[in-house]
Amino acid sequence: MDSIPLDFKGVTPDSVFIGYIELVNEKLLKKVGGNSGFFNRNYGDFKSTIYCLSGYKNGKQFYVVDANHNKDFSDDKFIEFDKKLAHDKKSMPQFLDRFPDVRIIVDKLAENKIYRDTIIISLYPDANYFTYPDKFTPDNKERLKRDLLLAAAFKDYHHGTFVTSNKEYEVAINKYGFKEPYFIFKKKKDDFPEFNSLEREEYIVFDTIQLENDYFKIDSIQYSPPSLKLKHLNIEKLSTGFRKGDISKNYNLEGIYDNNSTFRNLLYRKKLLLIDFWGTWCIPCRKLTPELVALNKEYGRDLGLVSLAFEQDVEPVREYVSVNKMNWYHGIIRGVPKSAKKPKIISDLRIEAYPTFIILDSDLKIVFRGNGNNFNEMTDFIKEFLTE
Known part of the structure; x- marks a missing residue:
């Protein structure tokens, strides 16, 4: 692709994309009185960035990690796999086993000090790592870059x-x-x-x-x-928290139709309250919409359901909710997904994956917590709880 910098070598003529992992960013370096140029001068060859080449060849997808930091992919291992894997991860542990571990010498920042260490990472394809729907990536080039995205699992x-x-x-x-x-x-x-x-x-x-x-x-x-x-x-119990067994705060919620509420109000005459943290930009969330609709239809008498969309604008949420007939309470958490600054409820409840599901009982006690991979287990929990 035309965005490949000229200082990289060993780049194949196929459609490719170079991504990178920044282990020590400039903001952190400034905290200890420098930047990448400063540390290159004072520490020699500063190794804080890992580059990876991703592309297609002979009908398959591939990647190459610049494990020796020389910006030359020709002397590194070529990893080839079925391109369907970027969109189809059935079970994460087994999925990760398909990709090799890579040992890389890097420089890290800890306790305001730079030190050199060897890390072990496994890279794997994940077209949904930045989970924006197609309407936000209208041209073929951006769509191709998204399909070639890689995620990293750190194993240290x-x-x-x-x-x-x-x-x-x-x-x-x-x-x-x-x-x-x-x-x-x-x-x-x-x-x-x-x-x-x-x-x-x-x-x-x-x-x-x-x-x-x-x-x-x-x-x-x-x-x-x-x-x-x-x-x-020296305490007997926590006042509030975000883990299973903790009591949740009774948060004030902004409804998408100006119908503000709280967790306790939404629990009125219900045995459980299922809280769905999602976004219209989140493809895994969207895939579970039919299951949530079915869950609400079957258990809505005793199960309260609230979907809280992490969005900048309420209009896409209203449109999606209407089209998909999601007939339960919907709120909006205003903010920028994947940004460093997190709204209070997202930070307090430690929401890091989307979707995340939290179930409260009538006392606001967290009785279940999981994500999209645990949806069947969550359904079984609800069924068992409500039929006791």
């Missing part, structure tokens, strides 16, 4: 054990990802929950975790040498 973890109340626990910490480091805890005898499992709970620094009857604050993490500090909290 620290692992450790600790004892509290005479019970042994294990913790795994991702060394790097697009978001801040997160932690997964488990009892020594158990296995770590699989990706997209309903039992999987991710925590970040300053979160509160309950271990048996005790609560701890994740106080800090240190990378050199690796250590994690947990602070015991």
Whole structure:
């Protein structure tokens, strides 16, 4: 394509797209008194960007990772696969197993210091990574670029054990990802929950975790040498939260037809309230619309349903709701999807994937939390709860 910079080598004549992963962006560098040019001068060859070539060849899709940072794709491994995979991921763990792990030496920023490390990533095709419908990508060039998008799974973890109340626990910490480091805890005898499992709970620094009857604050993490500090909290229970078992705040909601409401009001005469965080720009959300319509039709007597669209403008939401006969309460959360600045309800409830489903009982207690991959499990939960 005509957008390929001239300093790259080993680019095939096929239709291609060069993407990149920026491990340390300019804003973070400024916090420690520099920019990429400054660090190139002071640290030698600053390796904070990973480039990847993506395209089609002989009827298949391919990608090449510039693992040695020389901007020459001819000396790197050529990964070829069926181009249908970019639009069809049935089960994420098995899907990721199709693509090789790549070890890359990179420079990272942690605790306001630059250090060099080796990361392990697996790249995979994901045409819906930026999930905008076709009407926002009207020309063939932009549509092609979207189809060639790649996502990255980071597979670097620290692992450790600790004892509290005479019970042994294990913790795994991702060394790097697009978001801040997160932690997964488990009892020594158990296995770590699989990706997209309903039992999987991710925590970040300053979160509160309950271990048996005790609560701890994740106080800090240190990378050199690796250590994690947990602070015991002298409390009996949390006031509000965003995890299963927590009590949700009674948020004020902006209705798309100026019919403002709250969670508690929408629970009136209902046994459960299903909250659907979605957007008209979200293709996985749109694919589940018929299932939500059917769910509302079958269980609407005892199940309250509220869909909260994360959008800048209310008109596309009104149009989509009307066309698809989504006859339940709809609200709008005004903001820019995928931006760093998040509205309060999105931040408070830690909404990071779309769609995300949260179910509240009549006391505003979170009794279920999942995403689009857990839709069947959610349906089974609702059926079992309402038929008890």
